Amino acid sequence: MVGVVAGDEQVRAQMTRSRQALELAAAESWRLLASVSLGRIVFSQHAMPAIRPVNHLVDDQAIIIRSHLGAAIVAHAGADDGVVVCYEPTIWTRSGIPGGA
Numbered sequence: 001m002v003g004v005v006a007g008d009e010q011v012r013a014q015m016t017r018s019r020q021a022l023e024l025a026a027a028e029s030w031r032l033l034a035s036v037s038l039g040r041i042v043f044s045q046h047a048m049p050a051i052r053p054v055n056h057l058v059d060d061q062a063i064i065i066r067s068h069l070g071a072a073i074v075a076h077a078g079a080d081d082g083v084v085v086c087y088e089p090t091i092w093t094r095s096g097i098p099g100g101a
Contacts, residue, residue, distance in 0.1 A: 032089075034058035039089040041065060044082075045072055056089070063087060 024032070034057075042051050050072060054065045065087075067074050073085070 030058060030061060033063070036089050036091060039087055041073060041085065041087050043073055043085040056087075 037055050037057065039054060039056055040051050041054050042049055044050070052071075052073065054067070056063050056065045058064070065073075
């Protein structure tokens with residue numbers, strides 16, 4: 001049968017149909033980021049990815065994350081040691097399931 005998919009494939013097909021990429025203006029991106037306070041910071045540590053949940057706030061066009069002096073990311077802050085850092089805010093879906101932006 002054409003168009004009939006079962007199990008996980010059906011769920012995946014539905015998700016693919018409902019997702020679409022939208023280009024946002026910078027101001028809208030910052031507004032959306034400021035509307036949530038939880039995310040994940042990802043950085044390289046000993047050549048491996050390290051992922052940490054963090055709280056954040058947005059001040060002008062800066063993301064400020066709360067940490068403590070002994071945190072692994074603090075050791076790399078401001079250093080020019082080749083560490084790659086990225087940030088993903090947690091967006092809560094309508095179903096109450098957390099997802100990335």
